[in-house]
Amino acid sequence: MNRPGVTLDNVVAGCALQVLTGPADMSRRIDTVFASDLMSDVLAFSTPGALLVTGLTNVQTVVTADIADVSGVVFTRGKRPDAECVERAAAAGIPLLSTRLDTFTLCGELYRLGLRGARPQDGE
Amino acid sequence: MSETQPRYTRSFHVRGKDFRGAGSVSTAIKAVLRGLGFAPDVVRRAAIASYEAEMNVVIYAFEAEVTFAVESDRVEIVFQDRGPGIADVNQAMQEGFSTAPREVREMGFGAGMGLPNIRRNSDSLDITTTVGEGTRVAFEILTAGRGAGGK
Numbered sequence: 293m294n295r296p297g298v299t300l301d302n303v304v305a306g307c308a309l310q311v312l313t314g315p316a317d318m319s320r321r322i323d324t325v326f327a328s329d330l331m332s333d334v335l336a337f338s339t340p341g342a343l344l345v346t347g348l349t350n351v352q353t354v355v356t357a358d359i360a361d362v363s364g365v366v367f368t369r370g371k372r373p374d375a376e377c378v379e380r381a382a383a384a385g386i387p388l389l390s391t392r393l394d395t396f397t398l399c400g401e402l403y404r405l406g407l408r409g410a411r412p413q414d415g416e
Numbered sequence: 417m418s419e420t421q422p423r424y425t426r427s428f429h430v431r432g433k434d435f436r437g438a439g440s441v442s443t444a445i446k447a448v449l450r451g452l453g454f455a456p457d458v459v460r461r462a463a464i465a466s467y468e469a470e471m472n473v474v475i476y477a478f479e480a481e482v483t484f485a486v487e488s489d490r491v492e493i494v495f496q497d498r499g500p501g502i503a504d505v506n507q508a509m510q511e512g513f514s515t516a517p518r519e520v521r522e523m524g525f526g527a528g529m530g531l532p533n534i535r536r537n538s539d540s541l542d543i544t545t546t547v548g549e550g551t552r553v554a555f556e557i558l559t560a561g562r563g564a565g566g567k
Contacts, residue, residue, distance in 0.1 A: 331524030335464045336533050340456065352523050355439030359446065359463045361456065 298322050298406050300364050300387060303343065307401045309366060312373070312388040313381050320363050325407045327399050331356040338362065339410040343402070345395055349373040351380065358384040368395040424448065424486040430473045432499065435523065438474040442466035445484055445493065452486060454559055461537040462491050462557045468530045468537075469495045469553050475520050476500060477550065489560040490539075494552065501547035509535065 301318040304311060311318075326338035327345035331352055334344060340361040346353055349371050357365050364387040367373065372390060373381075381388045391398050426448070428441040446463035466482075473480040477499025485492045502508050509531050516526025531553075535541045538555035545551040 329524060330527050330529075332468070332527050332529030332533055334524075335468065336529055336536060340460055348524050350523055351436060352438065352525065355443065355467070356524065359439065359442055359460075359467045361460050 300343075303364075303402065303405060303407075304389060306405045307366075307391060307393070307398060309389040309391050312367075312378055312390055313386070316382070316385060316387045318387065322363055322407060324410050325399065325402050326362075326410050327395055334362070335360050337410055342410060343407070345398060345402070347371055347395060349377065351377050353377070354381045354384065354386065354388075357381070357386050362386060364389055366391060366398065368393060368398050422485040422487055424452065424484075426484050428482040428484065430470055430477075430480045430482060430495070430497075432474060432476070432478045432480075432497075434474055438471055439467060441482055442470050448484075449486070449491065454491075458491070458557055458559050462493065465534045465537040465555055465557070466493055468533045469493070469555075471525050472530050472553070473497050473499070475516055475526060486559075489558060491557045491559060492554070493556075494554040496550065496552045498550045501549055501551055502543070502545040503547055505543050505545060 300320050300322055303322060322343045324339040324342045325345060326334055326342045328334055329346055329348045334356050338360050341363050344357055344362045344365045347368050349367055354377050366389045368391055370392045378388055430441055442463050445466050446459055449459045449462055473495060477497035480495050480497035483494045507513050511532045512528040514526050514528035520526035534555055539558045540556045542554045
């Protein structure tokens with residue numbers, strides 16, 4: 293299990309993430325991370341409240357995050373979604389974040405912060 | 417189908433190939449269920465199953481009528497589409513089997529997880545299909561207690 297009390301704020305500060313959406317509740321606690329470019333896998337196997345790490349920047353990423361109760365989305369390797377995606381995420385209350393790191397390296401940083409993957413039984 | 421009067425019913429229309437609008441029906445269903453005060457687990461499972469069904473219509477069919485009914489102990493959702501039908505339902509239920517084109521895969525779908533994900537997030541699933549005419553996907557999520565968990 294992760295160390296207690298890793299919040300979205302901690303993640304943003306700890307991994308030097310850029311926040312793409314406007315002001316949002318960044319005090320929400322993050323327990324698990326799910327990294328995938330396959331949205332059906334996010335829907336099937338992510339834990340509610342997970343942080344989503346992806347390189348997929350289209351609008352379906354935001355819809356999937358909303359449907360799957362994702363706490364925030366980090367786009368890796370400097371990828372940025374378009375303005376419509378940002379607006380929809382803001383309206384849904386889902387912070388969009390960006391990093392220049394690649395997915396593997398970001399996941400390593402998140403692990404170092406104490407975050408862990410979705411527990412297998414949650415999706416099965 | 418239960419005999420009692422539904423607590424809430426609503427119908428929606430989904431257009432095939434409307435990739436920008438995809439998700440609007442399932443997002444609306446989620447908002448209604450959340451507003452009615454259902455447990456987060458129930459809301460999430462209904463939303464996920466609906467979203468996969470909605471994406472299937474957008475990807476494969478011409479259009480669909482969606483009926484959404486909240487009964488005393490369950491949520492019933494039916495997607496009736498006009499489309500190509502499914503040649504082999506058992507094959508389509510296998511995780512990883514897909515006939516989706518490349519552009520759909522680039523959007524994060526079409527990996528052969530759609531119908532399995534609907535089954536995973538529902539308490540019953542019924543699929544009837546006629547090749548060349550269309551497919552009816554009906555599923556229920558039990559809400560009594562807290563929603564009975566997935567399969």
